[in-house]
Amino acid sequence: MTNSQERETLVSRLSEIDTSQIPPDGGEEYNRLIFESSPYLLQHATNPVDWHPWGQQAFDLAREKDKPVLVSIGYSTCHWCHVMEEESFEDPEVAEVMNKLFVPIKVDREERPDLDNLYMTACQIVTGGGGWPLNVFLTPDKAPFYAATYMPRQPRGEMPGIISILTKVGAMWQSDRDKLLQTGQEIGEALVRLESGPSTAETSLSEEPLEQAFELFKSSFDQQRGGFGKAPKFPMPHNLSLLLHIANRFEQDEALTMAVNTLQHIRMGGMYDHIGFGMHRYSVDAYWRVPHFEKMLYDQALVTMAALDVYQKTGDDFFAMLADQTMTYVLRDLTLPEGGFCSGEDADTEGAEGTYYLWTPQQVEEVLGHQHATIFCTCYEISEEGNFEGKNIPRLEMDLKEWSQWFGVSPEELGAVLEDGRRKLLEARKSRIRPHRDDKVLVAWNGLTIAAMARTGSLLGHGEYLEAATRAADFILSEMRDEQGRLLRRWRRGQTAIPAFLEDYAALILGLIELYQATFESRYLAEALQLAKDMQNLFGDENGVYYDTATDAEQVLVRKRTLHDGAMVSGNAMAATALLRLAAMTGDMELEDHAKQILLASAKQWNDAPTGSGQLLMALDLALTEQEVLVIAAPKDDPEGTKMVKAAREGFRPQLTVLWHAPDDASLAELTPLVQDKTMLDGNPTAYLCRGQTCLSPAGDVDQLRDRLKS
Numbered sequence: 001m002t003n004s005q006e007r008e009t010l011v012s013r014l015s016e017i018d019t020s021q022i023p024p025d026g027g028e029e030y031n032r033l034i035f036e037s038s039p040y041l042l043q044h045a046t047n048p049v050d051w052h053p054w055g056q057q058a059f060d061l062a063r064e065k066d067k068p069v070l071v072s073i074g075y076s077t078c079h080w081c082h083v084m085e086e087e088s089f090e091d092p093e094v095a096e097v098m099n100k101l102f103v104p105i106k107v108d109r110e111e112r113p114d115l116d117n118l119y120m121t122a123c124q125i126v127t128g129g130g131g132w133p134l135n136v137f138l139t140p141d142k143a144p145f146y147a148a149t150y151m152p153r154q155p156r157g158e159m160p161g162i163i164s165i166l167t168k169v170g171a172m173w174q175s176d177r178d179k180l181l182q183t184g185q186e187i188g189e190a191l192v193r194l195e196s197g198p199s200t201a202e203t204s205l206s207e208e209p210l211e212q213a214f215e216l217f218k219s220s221f222d223q224q225r226g227g228f229g230k231a232p233k234f235p236m237p238h239n240l241s242l243l244l245h246i247a248n249r250f251e252q253d254e255a256l257t258m259a260v261n262t263l264q265h266i267r268m269g270g271m272y273d274h275i276g277f278g279m280h281r282y283s284v285d286a287y288w289r290v291p292h293f294e295k296m297l298y299d300q301a302l303v304t305m306a307a308l309d310v311y312q313k314t315g316d317d318f319f320a321m322l323a324d325q326t327m328t329y330v331l332r333d334l335t336l337p338e339g340g341f342c343s344g345e346d347a348d349t350e351g352a353e354g355t356y357y358l359w360t361p362q363q364v365e366e367v368l369g370h371q372h373a374t375i376f377c378t379c380y381e382i383s384e385e386g387n388f389e390g391k392n393i394p395r396l397e398m399d400l401k402e403w404s405q406w407f408g409v410s411p412e413e414l415g416a417v418l419e420d421g422r423r424k425l426l427e428a429r430k431s432r433i434r435p436h437r438d439d440k441v442l443v444a445w446n447g448l449t450i451a452a453m454a455r456t457g458s459l460l461g462h463g464e465y466l467e468a469a470t471r472a473a474d475f476i477l478s479e480m481r482d483e484q485g486r487l488l489r490r491w492r493r494g495q496t497a498i499p500a501f502l503e504d505y506a507a508l509i510l511g512l513i514e515l516y517q518a519t520f521e522s523r524y525l526a527e528a529l530q531l532a533k534d535m536q537n538l539f540g541d542e543n544g545v546y547y548d549t550a551t552d553a554e555q556v557l558v559r560k561r562t563l564h565d566g567a568m569v570s571g572n573a574m575a576a577t578a579l580l581r582l583a584a585m586t587g588d589m590e591l592e593d594h595a596k597q598i599l600l601a602s603a604k605q606w607n608d609a610p611t612g613s614g615q616l617l618m619a620l621d622l623a624l625t626e627q628e629v630l631v632i633a634a635p636k637d638d639p640e641g642t643k644m645v646k647a648a649r650e651g652f653r654p655q656l657t658v659l660w661h662a663p664d665d666a667s668l669a670e671l672t673p674l675v676q677d678k679t680m681l682d683g684n685p686t687a688y689l690c691r692g693q694t695c696l697s698p699a700g701d702v703d704q705l706r707d708r709l710k711s
Contacts, residue, residue, distance in 0.1 A: 031044075031045055031046070031047060031048075031049065031050060031051050032051060032052050032053060033045040033047075033051045033053060033106060035053075036053055037440070037490075037492045037493065037495045037497065038076075038108040038111055038440065038490075038492070039076040039108075039436070039438045039439065039440060039492075040074060040075050040076035040078075040081075040106070040108040040110070040438075041053060041106050041108055043076055043082075043085070044085060044089060044106050047085070047089045047090055047095065048090070048091075048092050048095035048096075048099075049089050049094075049095045049098050049099065049104050050095075050098075050099045050104060051104050051105070051106045052103060052104065052105050052106070053105070053106065053107075054071070054105055054106075054107050054112065054115065058103050058105050059103075059140050059141075059142060060140075061103055062103040062140040063140040065103070067101065067102055067103050067140075067173070068101075068102055068103075068137055068138065068139060068140075068145075068169065068170075068173050068180075069102060069103045069104075069105060069137070069138040069139070069140065069142075070098060070102040070103070070104045070105070070135065070136075070137055070138075070166075071105045071107055071115075071119065071135070071136045071137075071138055072089075072104065072105070072106055072107070072133055072134070072135050073106075073107045073108075073109050073115065073116050073119060073120075073132065073133065073134040073135075073136070074107075074108075074109060074132045074133040074134070075108060075109050075110045075132065075438070076108070076110075076343075076346070076436065076438040077294045077295075077296070077343075077344045077345060077346040077347065077435075077436065077438055078132050078133065078294070079292065079293075079294065079346075079347040079348055079353055080131075080132065080133060080149075080150050081132055081133045082346075082348055083150070084133050084150055084151065086351075087152065087153035088151065088152075088153050088162050091153060093163065094153065094162055094163060094166075097163055097166045097167065097170075098166060100170075101166060101167075101169075101170030101173075102137075102166070102170070109132065109134070110343060110438075110440070110442060111440070111442075111489065111490050111497075111498055112498070113501060113503065113548070114501060114548055114549050114553070114554075114556070114560070115556065116134070117548065117560055117562060118191070118556060118557060118558070118560060119134060119136040119144055119147065120134055121191060121194065121560075122136060122144040122147055122187050122191065123136060123144075123147035123148070123149070125187055125190050125191075126144075126146065126147045126187065127147060127148065127149075129149070130149065131149040131150070132149065133149060133150055134147070134149055135147065135148050135149065135151060137169055138184075139180075139181060139184050141184075142556055142557060143181075143184035143185065143187070143188050143557065144184060144187050144188075145180045145181070145183040145184035145187065146169060146180070146183070148165065151165055188557055188558075191557060191558045192558050195558050195559070195560055195561060202600045202601075202603040203600070204600075205596065205599055205600065205620060205623055205624055206624075207249065207624060209603070209606045209607065209610065209613075209617060209620060210245070210246055210249060210250075210617055210620065210621060211250070212606075212607070212610055213242065213246070213606070213610035213611065213613070213617055214243075214246050214250070214252065214255055216610050216611055217239070217243065217255070217258060217611065218254065218258075220611075221258050222286065225265050225286060225287050225288060226258075226261040226262035226263075226264065226265035226266070226288070227262050227265070227266075227283075227286075227288065228262075228611065230286050231283070231284060231285045231286040232282050232283060232284050232285070232292075233282060233283045233285075233286060233288060234282045234283075234567065235262075235266055235271065235279060235282065235299065235302075235303060236565075236567075236611075236614065237263075237299070237302040237303040237305065237306035237307075238302055238305075238306070238565060238569050238614040238615050238618070239611060239614040240258075240259040240262055240263060240306040240309075240310070241259075241305060241306045241309045241614070241618060242614040242615075242617050242618050242621075243255040243256065243258055243259040244256065244259055244306075244309045244310065244313055244652055244654075245617075245618050245621040245654060246621075247259070247313070248313075248652060248654070249621060249624075249625070256310075256313060256314075259306070259309075259310055260310055260314065260316075263303075263306060263307060263310055263319065263322065264318070264399070265287075265288050266279075266288055266303075267318075267322050268288075268395065268396040268397075268399060269283065269287065269288030269289050269395050269396075270283070270288065270289045270290055270291050270387075270388075270393035270394070270395040271283050271288045271291045273295075273329070273357060274380060274394040274395065274396070274422065275357070275394060275422055275425050275426050275429060276329060276332075276333070276426050276429065277325040277326060277328055277329035278295050278300055278326060278329035278330070278333070279295065279299045279300055279303050279326065280292060280293050280294065280295055281293070281294045281295070281296060281299065281347070281567075289387070289393070289395060290387075290388055290393060291354075291393070292347060292353075293347035293348075293353055293354040293356075293357060293435075294344060294345065294346055294347035294435075295329075295344055295345045296343070296344040296445075296567070297330070297334060297341055297342065297343050297344050297442075297445045297446075297448075297449055298444075298445045298448055298449075298567065298568050299567065300326050300327075300329065300330050300334070300449065300452070301330075301445070301448035301449040301451065301452040302448065302452075302569070303322070303326060304322075304323045304326045304327055304452040304455075304456060305448075305451065305452050305455065307319045307320070307322040307323040307326070308320075308323050308452075308455055308456065308459055309652055309654075311323065311459070312459070312649065312650075312651055312652040312653075313651070313652035318399075320459075320460055323452075323456050323459075323460070324456065324460055324462065326452075327452065327453055327456045327462075327465055330449060330453070331453075331464065331465070331468055333345070333437075334437070335468060335472075336439065336441065338475055338479070339468075339471035339472050339474065339475030340441035340446055340472055340475050340476065340479075340491060341441065341445070341446050341449045341472055342437055342438060342439045342440070342441070343438040343439070343440050343441070343442055343445060344437075344438050345434075345435045345436070345437050345438070346435040346436040346437075346438075347435065348435065348436075349432070349433055349434070349435050350433055354388065354393070355432075356429070356432055356433070356434060356435050357393065357394075358388060358389075358391035358392060358393060359382055359391065359392050359394060359425070360382070360384075360386070360391055360392065361373065361377050361382055361383065361384060361392075363428075364376055364377055364382055364421075364425065366428075367424050367425055367428045368421050368424060368425070372417065372420075372421055373421075375407075375414075375417060375418075375421075376417075376418060376421040376425075379396065379398075379403050379414075379418060380392075380394040380395060380396060381394070381395055381396070381397060382394060400414060400415055400418075439492065439493075440490055440491070440492040441475075441476075441480070441490065441491040441492065442489060442490055442504070443476055443480060443487055443488075443489055443490075443500050443504035443505075443507070443508055444489075444500075444501070444503040444504045444506075444507040444508070444568070444571075445507070445568075446472055446476060446507075446508070446511070447476075447504070447506075447507030447508035447509070447510060447511035447512075448507050448510070448511065449469075449472065449511070450469045450472050450473050450508075450511030450512070450514065450515055451469075451507075451510050451511040451513070451514040451515075452514075453465045453466070453468050453469035453472070454466060454469040454511070454514040454515045454517070454518040454519070455514050455517075455518065457469065457518055458517065458518035458649075459649060466518055466519060469511075469514075469515050469518070470515065470519065473511060473512060473515055473524065476508065477527060479491060479496065480496055480500075482496075485530075485534070486499060486500070486534075486552075487499075487500035487504055487505060487508070487531070487534075488500055489501060489504050499550060499552060499553045500550075501548055501549060501550070501553075501571065502535070502539045502546050502547065502548050502549070502550075502571035502572065502575060503548070503568070503570070503571035503574065505531055505534065505535040505538070505539070505571075505575070506535065506571050506572075506574035506575040506577075506578050507571075507574055508531060509528045509531050509532055509535070509574075509575075509578040509582070510574055510577065510578050510581075512524045512525070512527050512528040512531070513525075513528055513578065513581050513582065513585075516528070517657070517658055520636070520658075520659075520660035520662075522665055522667040522668045522671060523667070525585065525668070525671050525672075526667070526671055528578075528582060529582060529586070529671065532578065532579060532582055532591060535575060536594060537551075538550035538551055538552070539551075539571075539575075540594070541561070543601055544597035544598050544599075544600060544601035544602075545561045545563065545572055545598055545601045545602065546561065546571065546572050546575055546598065547559050547560070547561050548560050548561060548562050548571055563602050563605040563613070563616060564605060564609055564612045564613060565612055565613060565614050565615055565616070569614070569615040570615060570616065572598055572602070572616070573613070573614075573615035573616040573618075573619055574615060575595075575598060576595045576598040576599055576602075576616065576619035576623075577595075577615065577618065577619040577622065579591045579592065579594050579595035579598075580592060580595045580619060580622045580623055581622070581657065583595065584627040584629060584655075584657045585629070585657050585659065585672055585674070586671065586672040586673075586674065587672065587673055587674050592623075595619065595623065596623055598619075599616070599619060599620055599623055602616055606620070618654075621654075622654065622655065625654075625655040626655065626691050626692045627655050627657065627691070627692065628653065628655050628656040628657065628689065628690070628691050629656075629657050629658075629659065629674055629689075629690045630644075630648050630656060630657070630658045630659070630687060630688070630689050630690075630705075631658075631659045631660075631661050631674065631675050631678045631687070631688040631690075632644050632645060632658065632659070632660045632661065632685065632686075632687055633661045633663075633675075633678050633679050633680045633681075633685065633686045633687075633688065634660070634661075634662065634680060634685035634686070635662055635663060635664075635685075636660070636662040636664075636665070638685050640684075640685040640701070640702070641660065641685045643702045644685065644687045644699075644702055644705050645658055645660070647702050647705055647706050647709070648705070648709065650706075653709075659672065659674060659675055661675040661678055661679070663679070663680070674690070681698060681700065684700055685700075686698045686699065686700055687699040687700075687704075687705045687708070689705070689708045689709065696708045696711070
């Protein structure tokens with residue numbers, strides 16, 4: 001086996017080969033993943049396993065050779081996926097058994113969330129749990145009959161080794177196939193039942209689900225360290241944003257306290273990269289001290305949005321800085337020259353987890369010198385004994401104010417010293433071997449990041465974030481659509497593929513809404529409205545809840561509809577939110593009706609799992625709240641108009657939408673009738689605030705507008 005650096009170089013070279021002239025069938029024992037673009041599939045391109053990409057050709061081969069199919073699902077930054085590959089898929093003996101008994105297929109879950117969702121559900125039916133790598137055994141008709149997650153090379157405790165599992169399943173396929181086929185049929189029927197949904201939908205929306213969610217959050221809240229439940233702890237930033245909605249609706253300070261406390265502990269603990277910024281995947285302990293080190297793009301976007309919510313609610317610069325630093329990381333390390341954002345970074349470096357992020361006191365002293373290193377190591381808990389496998393994850397047990405009191409200096413003085421040390425250590429860290437970066441661009445994750453970038457830029461006044469959000473949006477709109485305007489989910493190195501899913505459309509619409517709110521460029525509102533129409537046509541259903549896959553997409557066993565949030569928020573929840581916001585911006589009640597139909601059909605989801613319905617419940621809160629629309633009538637970029645926009649953003653007002661009606665912008669009036677007849681009075685910038693169907697008297701300056709907003 002080659003070392004990780006040699007292997008990454010080889011995989012990179014393989015991905016750059018022009019495969020257009022190479023026949024697709026490389027022979028029976030040929031690993032076909034060499035022809036793929038997915039970084040995850042390319043990581044397996046040198047395995048002795050005869051991998052196939054997902055496609056009908058592989059299932060036709062299984063039927064022809066009378067073999068079952070083994071589908072292995074993971075993603076390129078997955079630690080345990082790497083472990084299983086190195087232990088098993090690179091092992092000639094394991095590969096020989098797999099190739100003899102099965103048709104093996106590799107799937108990138110990030111490219112095909114539909115397959116991942118379907119077969120993960122099957123795994124949960126079979127085993128009661130799930131995770132990645134996900135390994136599912138299928139009939140040639142794609143029906144699952146057995147599933148497992150990580151399978152060790154050798155037996156471990158009660159876990160059998162992979163060769164034993166493969167051999168037993170292969171033997172049953174020959175000797176007791178009817179039992180496996182019956183199991184596959186039963187699992188398929190269970191999948192259909194799960195998708196049948198409730199027999200009746202709610203007839204009206206109420207606050208009760210929000211109250212129930214609040215009570216459940218309270219019962220599981222960790223008063224000492226923030227977060228909910230026990231280890232492992234996931235940040236789930238969208239749930240923190242939901243708590244801000246609950247705090248607003250019910251004037252509940254406790255909900256605000258839970259969100260603030262959790263974000264503070266996440267930012268101070270080892271979950272956050274104190275040297276280079278950015279959020280790690282989750283905490284393996286209950287104290288946010290030891291992370292699982294991978295960094296995912298959607299986590300950066302969601303934590304930024306939550307931090308901005310708390311910043312607007314509290315005015316505390318700590319949370320503005322958290323948003324700013326997280327977007328700094330994305331801009332520096334996850335942004336491609338073409339404009340799109342990469343999917344994430346691996347947990348592993350050189351075959352070990354977290355190596356890139358760990359420090360010893362000696363390493364810090366080599367960079368900072370003895371005196372400076374002593375201060376830095378004291379604050380960031382970097383010791384000789386180490387806090388993680390003999391080395392150290394930088395983390396803060398006290399915040400800057402508490403440490404400055406301990407040292408007897410001002411927060412400004414200590415902050416300057418620590419920031420100088422951080423920058424020097426970041427520069428020194430660049431000489432280390434970086435974790436693998438998954439450089440594919442996914443529309444859904446980019447849509448959320450566009451929203452976070454645009455909102456950070458507009459709230460904090462950072463033009464570089466607005467520029468990055470604009471470039472990413474323009475890149476997707478120009479490079480990730482087919483000739484008919486159909487969105488494509490994935491772009492990598494000039495190649496686009498895979499019809500986009502509901503989550504892609506919904507997240508991009510949200511990103512374009514935030515980009516319009518930040519730049520007031522009418523074309524982004526126009527694109528969002530067109531995508532909303534396309535979304536309804538491709539994914540809509542008379543029962544209200546949208547399908548995850550479109551009418552023109554591959555259908556496997558059952559067409560799923562997802563309402564629950566995982567680490568990534570659900571497509572239906574984002575769709576409902578996007579439609580409500582567009583309805584408020586345009587007065588189009590048909591959009592609002594579509595959103596409310598989703599919500600009315602979703603009651604079972606939030607009743608069964610309120611804490612797994614954060615984005616859905618935020619959409620419910622939005623639907624129950626009287627919407628506010630502020631129209632600024634002023635020349636584009638007018639200083640007084642800009643002050644009015646800034647005043648409107650003081651405080652947390654998720655129900656507020658701002659439209660900028662410039663005299664020379666005829667396109668906006670074509671998109672929304674709400675700006676018609678709202679013009680400058682006496683030639684001066686004028687603000688019109690409307691709540692529901694009632695408009696207040698026009699405001700001619702910032703002070704008058706503030707009075708209207710408070711009334």
